[in-house]
Amino acid sequence: MLPPYLTDTDLDALIARALEEDLGTGDVTTQAIVAPETQATGVFLAKEAGTLAGLEVARRVFAAVDPYVTVNWTRADGQRVEAGTVFGTVTGAAASLLMAERLALNLLQRMSGIATATRRMVDRVRPYGTRILDTRKTAPGLRLLDKWAVRFGGGTNHRIGLFDMILIKENHIAAAGGIEAALAAAQTYRITHAEPLEIEIEVRTLEELQRVLAYHEAHGGVEVVLLDNMTPRADDGSVDTTLLRHAVRLVDGQIGTEASGNVTLATVEAIAATGVDAISCGALTHSAAALDLSLTIDLR
Structure with missing residues (x-):
């Protein structure tokens, strides 16, 4: 479920802009080397311990590139993983996986990093009942994802912008x-x-x-x-x-x-x-x- 300040339309538009930035007129390396009929499976692995965030975002990245790609998660947003944990797979046309992988990982790694940092602070102050708040010091264009990641880490969103x-x-x-x-x-x-x-x-x-x-x-x-x-x-x-x-x-x-x-x-x-x-x-x-x-x- 998306947070109240992020709509499906807004999230899909954000992903579309990011894909346009990355793909431009097309992935020439994949077009040159990978046959269109080639199929592939990808495995997501946590190489360090932390709190996952952005799984739904990553799924939508693959879907935006190719609606026939299948993503299966074995963990959920907000769950902790240890180093060495396999937390999902993606299956479909190899070309589609190669075109989507960088953006999916970029957003997944950033959101999970924010969630992990937040969770560590939340755990430290838990005995006192103190809330951990975020700020407007977010990456331009990614504020709503940054703040969503804070929620997955157990933090509380402060104001979303100058308007609320x-x-x-x-x-x-x-x-x-x-x-x-x-x-x-x-x-x-x-x-x-x-x-x-x-x-x-x-x-x-x-x-x-x-x-x-x-x-x-x-x-x-x-x-x-x-x-x-x-x-x-x-x-x-x-x-x-x-x-x-x-x-x-x-x-x-x-x-x-x-x-x-x-x-x-x-x-x-x-x-x-x-x-x-x-x-x-x-x-x-x-x-x-x-x-x-x-x-x-x-x-x-």
């Missing part, structure tokens, strides 16, 4: 003339447009946080506060969570809390231990290493 949440950051505050003015303008927009948009605002200091809380107490309307860079990194790679702990205590459950900045697999547990509701991490999508997966094709 009011997230007031440092530059917005400066443009508005201050925290209070920015929040008032956001509330006015939400009311006049009758849109159920969540309002979140970024703060960097306790003084800024106190101003947000004072505004919320007087006027309401703030759903989440983003506590940005309140975990400075020490020389040994750890983070000092003193400021973040103080901030979470100040909020005291009045509104939701999200922490960002210096979030890594090594630091995420300490950040979660402060009691923050959610932790956002751009590295999940902008720096996740592709999971090492292979497709070996046997011609016959």
Whole structure:
């Protein structure tokens, strides 16, 4: 099942654009060497442990090239695999398999890499009940797939784009003339447009946080506060969570809390231990290493 923000039409169009980019006027190597009647079977193998994501996307890539190709998965999206696990096969015309294999693997490896990185963070913070959020730091053109992969890793999608949440950051505050003015303008927009948009605002200091809380107490309307860079990194790679702990205590459950900045697999547990509701991490999508997966094709 596709996520709510991705339609069949959108996914098929994304795949069509990617195939056009790769195939152009045709796979001249395959046309020159492989006879049209040649059949083949390919075996998908995990060469390292991780969490699978993108199986449905890969299936659609093969179907877009040749609807007669058959793909069979022995694992599902979101399932973990160990190194050496065979997790699927693909059968059909050899030419079709050769034309589709690179795009199918590219998307499958990227999505599985994101899901794997997300799952590792989710597992670290599980004892605290903290949600792991993604960001807009995604590959251009692949955002919806990147965010879908985060879901398969057990993470939670933050806003999909600039259109589905009011997230007031440092530059917005400066443009508005201050925290209070920015929040008032956001509330006015939400009311006049009758849109159920969540309002979140970024703060960097306790003084800024106190101003947000004072505004919320007087006027309401703030759903989440983003506590940005309140975990400075020490020389040994750890983070000092003193400021973040103080901030979470100040909020005291009045509104939701999200922490960002210096979030890594090594630091995420300490950040979660402060009691923050959610932790956002751009590295999940902008720096996740592709999971090492292979497709070996046997011609016959």
